[in-house]
Amino acid sequence: MSPEQTAELIALLADHPWIASAVQDGPRVRIRPTRAATAMRPTPGPLVLEHLEHWGEVYDFTYSTGAARPVGEPDFSGWRSSETGEPFPVEHMTDWVERTVDLVLAARPRWVLELGCGTGLLAHRLRPHLAGYVGTDVAQSAVDRLAAEADPSCAYVRAAAHEVASPGVLAALARAGFPAEGPDCVLVNSVTQHFPHVEYLAAVVVDALRLLAPGGSLVIGDVRHAGLLEAHCRRVEAAADPDPSTLDERARSRAERDDELNFDPATLAAAAAGAGRPVRVSVHPKALRADTELTRYRFDAVLRVDTSTTVRPADVPWSGTADLVGAVDAGRPVRVTGIPNRLLSPEPGGVTARELGDALVGRDAAVLLDVRDPALLEVVAPASAAAAPAALVAAGPARAHEPFTAFLVRRLGEVARVAARRNGLPAPVVTVDADPLADAARAADAAIDAEDARRLPAFLRDLDRVALLAMAATLGQAGAEGTAEEVADALRAAPRHRWIVRRWLAALVEEGMIAHDGRTYRDVLAVSRAELEEAVRDIDRARRGMGYPPELTRFFQSATRYLPELLRDEVALQSLLFADGETGTAEGAYRDNPVNRYANAAVAHLVRAHAGTRPAGRPLRVLEVGAGVGGTTADVLAALADVPLDYLFTDVSRFFLLDAEERFAGVDGLRFGTFDIDGDPAGQGVGAGELDVVLGANVLHNARDLGATLRGLRDLLVPGGLLVFVDTTREIRQLLTSMQFLMSARAGREPAGSGDFRAGTGRIFPTEAEWTTELLVAGFEPVGCLPPPGHALRPIGVQVFAAVRPSS
Numbered sequence: 001m002s003p004e005q006t007a008e009l010i011a012l013l014a015d016h017p018w019i020a021s022a023v024q025d026g027p028r029v030r031i032r033p034t035r036a037a038t039a040m041r042p043t044p045g046p047l048v049l050e051h052l053e054h055w056g057e058v059y060d061f062t063y064s065t066g067a068a069r070p071v072g073e074p075d076f077s078g079w080r081s082s083e084t085g086e087p088f089p090v091e092h093m094t095d096w097v098e099r100t101v102d103l104v105l106a107a108r109p110r111w112v113l114e115l116g117c118g119t120g121l122l123a124h125r126l127r128p129h130l131a132g133y134v135g136t137d138v139a140q141s142a143v144d145r146l147a148a149e150a151d152p153s154c155a156y157v158r159a160a161a162h163e164v165a166s167p168g169v170l171a172a173l174a175r176a177g178f179p180a181e182g183p184d185c186v187l188v189n190s191v192t193q194h195f196p197h198v199e200y201l202a203a204v205v206v207d208a209l210r211l212l213a214p215g216g217s218l219v220i221g222d223v224r225h226a227g228l229l230e231a232h233c234r235r236v237e238a239a240a241d242p243d244p245s246t247l248d249e250r251a252r253s254r255a256e257r258d259d260e261l262n263f264d265p266a267t268l269a270a271a272a273a274g275a276g277r278p279v280r281v282s283v284h285p286k287a288l289r290a291d292t293e294l295t296r297y298r299f300d301a302v303l304r305v306d307t308s309t310t311v312r313p314a315d316v317p318w319s320g321t322a323d324l325v326g327a328v329d330a331g332r333p334v335r336v337t338g339i340p341n342r343l344l345s346p347e348p349g350g351v352t353a354r355e356l357g358d359a360l361v362g363r364d365a366a367v368l369l370d371v372r373d374p375a376l377l378e379v380v381a382p383a384s385a386a387a388a389p390a391a392l393v394a395a396g397p398a399r400a401h402e403p404f405t406a407f408l409v410r411r412l413g414e415v416a417r418v419a420a421r422r423n424g425l426p427a428p429v430v431t432v433d434a435d436p437l438a439d440a441a442r443a444a445d446a447a448i449d450a451e452d453a454r455r456l457p458a459f460l461r462d463l464d465r466v467a468l469l470a471m472a473a474t475l476g477q478a479g480a481e482g483t484a485e486e487v488a489d490a491l492r493a494a495p496r497h498r499w500i501v502r503r504w505l506a507a508l509v510e511e512g513m514i515a516h517d518g519r520t521y522r523d524v525l526a527v528s529r530a531e532l533e534e535a536v537r538d539i540d541r542a543r544r545g546m547g548y549p550p551e552l553t554r555f556f557q558s559a560t561r562y563l564p565e566l567l568r569d570e571v572a573l574q575s576l577l578f579a580d581g582e583t584g585t586a587e588g589a590y591r592d593n594p595v596n597r598y599a600n601a602a603v604a605h606l607v608r609a610h611a612g613t614r615p616a617g618r619p620l621r622v623l624e625v626g627a628g629v630g631g632t633t634a635d636v637l638a639a640l641a642d643v644p645l646d647y648l649f650t651d652v653s654r655f656f657l658l659d660a661e662e663r664f665a666g667v668d669g670l671r672f673g674t675f676d677i678d679g680d681p682a683g684q685g686v687g688a689g690e691l692d693v694v695l696g697a698n699v700l701h702n703a704r705d706l707g708a709t710l711r712g713l714r715d716l717l718v719p720g721g722l723l724v725f726v727d728t729t730r731e732i733r734q735l736l737t738s739m740q741f742l743m744s745a746r747a748g749r750e751p752a753g754s755g756d757f758r759a760g761t762g763r764i765f766p767t768e769a770e771w772t773t774e775l776l777v778a779g780f781e782p783v784g785c786l787p788p789p790g791h792a793l794r795p796i797g798v799q800v801f802a803a804v805r806p807s808s
Contacts, residue, residue, distance in 0.1 A: 001426050012419045031412050032433040035782045040203040041773045055194040056138035075119035083239040092290040101125045107217045109185035111178050115161045116191030120146050132176040161204045181213040189221035193260035196404035198789045202271035209275035218303040226262040226399035227374045228297040230255045262401040265371040269393035273730050274767035277305045278510045280387035285353035285369045296343050299369050308509045311385040328365050328381040339377040395461050395795045405434045437784045440605040447601035452594045453792040464733035466535045470560045471504045473527040481522045494569035496744040499762045559738040573741040595798050599726045600632045602786050602800045604639035610722045611643045619644035621692045626699025627651050630660050645669030678704045681712045691716045697726040705755030710778035717805040728765045730797035775803045
């Protein structure tokens, strides 16, 4: 294509509702999709819906052309081996159905909502055990067939999984007589592989968990494990051609082309964090007799809401089947770990999940999948101790294979070629930025040591463990029992810090470290001062070599020792964080560690890249809010060293401004001033529509009304202007014993979140999904966030968000 033809095509594509930008990139046209076309919130974008419609059409055809069967007879239409192309044996599929039904009924549900009920394989077997059942599916032919035979306690409705809380589904629940508090089980079996991406999975999981009655369960069954995708593809390729010289490359290629969603337990547990309810997760291998891909490469998960346990199993290493029964029958809670799965592991002494189950028949024990290594199994006794807090399951590198990326590249390429053909232009060579943050992600990765990133989640889990021990020790020393208010009274907690006491109690209940009967708290785990001090010393030893400065560990130690005084407001956290007026500890928290080096490098890259979009001849106009010790500022200014600037560094505290004026003295175009994110921007010296970039690190969660703050910042930006910020997306236990004391409102100020969806919850940090929703509602177009799914730092919950003010 000539330059003129390329320019004409780019102008045509710029008007397409799915395309955010189209630019010339050498001989290619580079396209970036709009967030609205690919997002899940507040409603699925058109490209997401198109992906879903494809699978709906596939199954509508499969079910409508299947042979007619009597009511209740299993219909295994479409169930074929990817190795042979032949249908799975009926006895194997029957085993598959029976094991899934057993898993669902283990929690003794009465009211089940199944998303993706298909031909009723599970419905027919579940219904005799239930008071009510509702099934949904995207295939109208399946819904019609099942509805024709339904009794009054059952209902069927055409709906996709993301419509779990839609008016149509809620009406079906009412018709089937479900109680007002909702189903006590939502079942999603052998459906997730047809989801487009992890964002869709998270939306379904969050909405399903929110719909559940207290104590209910979400069963996610027959999940394709991302950690086993390449092993699966290798087995398929070897069956077709065992030539070892090409096998590895063919397996990798097949895995890349796989058109189904694969994910691991950590990805699922991280998705559950957005529900805003305590969630515990148990992960189960497929305990089938036959050795097929259904047995080897898939897993089931049960997510329970609003439950806790004070049973803490002791870890026992695997020593063979002969010792297993003795360990389970020893009369104490145990978790037998490191059991090689004979189907996947070459280790000697391996067994299958089914063999373990057979050895434990009649015993109160559960066979589980190791959440980190899918080639290993575990046994937990009693079975009630099988579930772990979702945050613990999520705290490891998450893996996912998302088919939507390939779909997006293919579909937007078609859009560009159709536009060219209709306007008499040559067919373009197109590249699609399916991930517009890929360059920023590479820059962020280059700023950290990969080994540090891999080890860091475990170190931070240890920090959380020390925080929990400190909470329990503080309650225990005060003899704090009773209602939440009575516990706060026993601790003599200041009124402004009582919300922290409530968050402590919720955390301890979730971790099984205190008993809770729905009203009162008692029997907190006994933790001696010596035990706590030793745990704190362990943290300092682990910190060395992790890229954290010693000042930060000393701060955590001080905060732990002064917890009673901090709660009583007799000691201010600032006196520990800024000891002797120095900012070294705060810099350790906000800059000098791997998490913030990654985040700050990503922010700096995004701002630098955006600088190239400003009109020639004028400076880049930047507002940084909540700049604090300037941890992010330093990296951004370094990235903009050759860019003319009008950069306003702001904070609500003059202490930080004085320090920054000294630290950044001599930087051309840098100004300093106060700015309150809860105030009216117009009254703080910043005009509407004047800024190219607004950035902030670890500050926006402090907004009284997050939506109002985001709308105010949007109005400050020029059309196409960039908002980039760093924030936390989960409640970090360690922060509850340190930094969150800074978030208690001072006299005359309203607490963070008191004017938005967080009001009354005690929660400070929105989830990733909530941040995205708030950005959309405020009129931004979200670009994405980092670290991406699967990154070692993702479970930590500190993320970089980028969004733009739409050009129109």
